[in-house]
Amino acid sequence: MDDVTTELRRVIRRWQQLPADTAHENAGLVRELAQDLADRTRAQLGLAALAIPDLGEAALADQLTVMVYDACRVGLESYALNGLTQLRRALP
Template sequence: MIDDPVPPAARRELERLARRWQQLPLDRALRCVPAVHALAQRFADQAVAPSLTGDRLPDLGPAVVIDQLIVTTHDLAAARAATPTAEPTVDIAAELAALRRDIG
């Protein structure tokens, strides 16, 4: 079994957010795509070395954006696990919870 690098609190928030996303009406999801995409991009940027940032996640719309967030959350948590002495610049669980509250 592969260890999950995502901290338990962040995993719970990610699961809650994904469930909520599935329940959103399409018009609401379309309005929320930019916020979800922005968080996924921030997580992607945090997951890589600063010299490699700048690659932009493609905007693939509401059907895929939550999957992008799941992947970038995992990438960020894995990057942190690989360098545990690095000071975290973002609280993953708090960011996910705030986004979940924002989308309703």
């Protein structure tokens, strides 16, 4: 879990440093990972997928954090780590 926490912090730090227009342009990347983690977590629990509400760019870091920790709780730690690493590399 330490690796996931470290990578999550890196992603959030980068996200928070983006100018507003750049964050807006890249919000889909963050939202996509958060939704993917939510879907996989619910599937792991035998539940139907639910859409994460669009609360804007300011809330994305918090939404991603919740989804990462939920995914880790159901055994998707390596999947979450891989997704976070790819996201960090994709962000400007």
